Each structure stands twice: as structure tokens, then as C-alpha cells.
Amino acid sequence: MIERNNLKVEDVVFFHSNGKLNEAVVLKKNPKTALIQVNNKRYRVSYSILFKDNEINTPFPSFERSSYNSDEDLYFLIKELKREYSNLYDTFSNEQRSLLNTVRVKWNSRITYQLGGKYFRTNRNREVRNEILISSSFKNTPKFLIKFLLYHEILHIKYSNHSKEFRFHEQKFTEYIVAQDLFRKILLEVRLFGKDRLLKFIKE
Ligand SMILES: [Zn+2]
Structure with a gap:
């Protein structure tokens, strides 16, 4: 580095x-x-x-193939996060908590190499959308990494920008250092060589 x-x-x-x-x-x-x-x-x-x-x-780094590749799996991981980080989510306002409890989540069909995901609070007409999209570049990557992406997007329910407070809470993610490291490496790999070559690093 x-x-x-x-x-x-x-x-x-x-x-x-x-x-x-x-x-x-x-x-x-x-x-x-x-x-x-x-x-x-x-x-x-x-x-x-x-x-x-x-x-x-x-x-x-090579990594274990994960099997969290459906939208239902993303819901399951959000449920786990809600249990594991309940202290954080307790600091959400009532409105933010109700957004968290009703948030929709799905794999983005597009491969993106700039972002791991995105949280949409509203749609173009400024109506509530409350949806998280996770980049399909991260399908088959380890569970802790997908959870980290979801953790990041859920934080956007409370903080719309990557403010100091946002970064402070982001770093509380248990596997923050390894997740952040692998996240960057995968983004670069997908950017340079596309998604298919990434699959080479998965341990079968
Ligand atoms: Zn963000």
C-alpha cells in the first residue's frame, strides 16, 4: 500500500x-x-x-465460494446483521428503523466495478423507494464480504453521506479490515479483467 x-x-x-x-x-x-x-x-x-x-x-487471496447468491439470501443476511448489530440499529430513529424493517434488497443485474451496492431512499419522483441493490460482481464471494456490503448500505438509511460518523460506524463491522481489503481487490480485478476471471480464485 x-x-x-x-x-x-x-x-x-x-x-x-x-x-x-x-x-x-x-x-x-x-x-x-x-x-x-x-x-x-x-x-x-x-x-x-x-x-x-x-x-x-x-x-x-483465494476465497471460499459462498452460497448466498439469491435475493432471499440477502434478506437472510440482513436478518443476521439486525441481530448482530442491534446496538447500532437501536440508535436509529423510529422512521429509520421502520425503513430498516421494510427495506427491499436484491442483486443488481448489472456488473458494476465502482460500487459494491447502492441504497435508494426515494425514486425519481421523490416517492419512497427504500431499496438496496448489491452489485453482481460480488456473487459467489465470501459471506462476510456480502454482509459488509449490506452493512454499509444499511448505514445509509441513517447517514446519506460518507461522513465521519458514517465511517466511524462502518469500521465497527467485525471483519472490516479483511472485508475492505478484499472488496478493493475484487473491484480492481473485475475492472481490469471482468467477472469471469474472478471465479478462478474461488476454492472449490
Ligand atoms: Zn456508501
Whole structure:
């Protein structure tokens, strides 16, 4: 992982993808992302997945296939979250709690590589929609990761932005560090090579 300040334009950086180390050149530094070039393609990526030299060569993590791949499974995971984080949800207002109890959730049919999911409080006509969509990029990924995505979206019922308070509560997720790490790696993998190659890392 590279700190933004320790990176210069034209630096060569490395990142893990497809189980091996790939090389890229830094073209531009934005506040939260770096624009990198890999072969002839350009990508905006988070600094946290970049390494400066190839001494660090832990392979892309392989993971167990999960079987939470239906919309019903997402409801089941929300139920688990409600039990496990009841202290947090007790701080929701009555209105927020009633949104939580009636929230709809489904896998987004589109593969997205920028977000893990999205919470829609209202629709275009400003009517209540109260629905969570989870990116299908994360089908077959570990249970703790799917739960983390749901946990994140449920927090948006209370906090619409990624405020300091939002981040504070997000980090209370039990497997926050590993989930956040795998989340970023999968987003990059899907962005660079598509969803199919991701399936290679699943332990059968
Ligand atoms: Zn969010």
C-alpha cells in the first residue's frame, strides 16, 4: 500500500491481479485515486491497492465460494446483521428503523466495478423507494464480504453521506479490515479483467 504523498507521476507501481503481480505507470494523482496505465489502458484506482516495489508479493487471496447468491439470501443476511448489530440499529430513529424493517434488497443485474451496492431512499419522483441493490460482481464471494456490503448500505438509511460518523460506524463491522481489503481487490480485478476471471480464485 502506498501513501499518496510517497508517490510521484511516472512512478512504476505494482498491484495484484489474476494471482500475479502486474506493473503500471502512474499518470496522474487525484485526491483519492491514482490514474494508472496498464499496457494501453488507463484506470483510476485507489492508492491502497498499489505497491511501490515487487518485494511485496502476497498473491491475490483465494476465497471460499459462498452460497448466498439469491435475493432471499440477502434478506437472510440482513436478518443476521439486525441481530448482530442491534446496538447500532437501536440508535436509529423510529422512521429509520421502520425503513430498516421494510427495506427491499436484491442483486443488481448489472456488473458494476465502482460500487459494491447502492441504497435508494426515494425514486425519481421523490416517492419512497427504500431499496438496496448489491452489485453482481460480488456473487459467489465470501459471506462476510456480502454482509459488509449490506452493512454499509444499511448505514445509509441513517447517514446519506460518507461522513465521519458514517465511517466511524462502518469500521465497527467485525471483519472490516479483511472485508475492505478484499472488496478493493475484487473491484480492481473485475475492472481490469471482468467477472469471469474472478471465479478462478474461488476454492472449490
Ligand atoms: Zn456508501
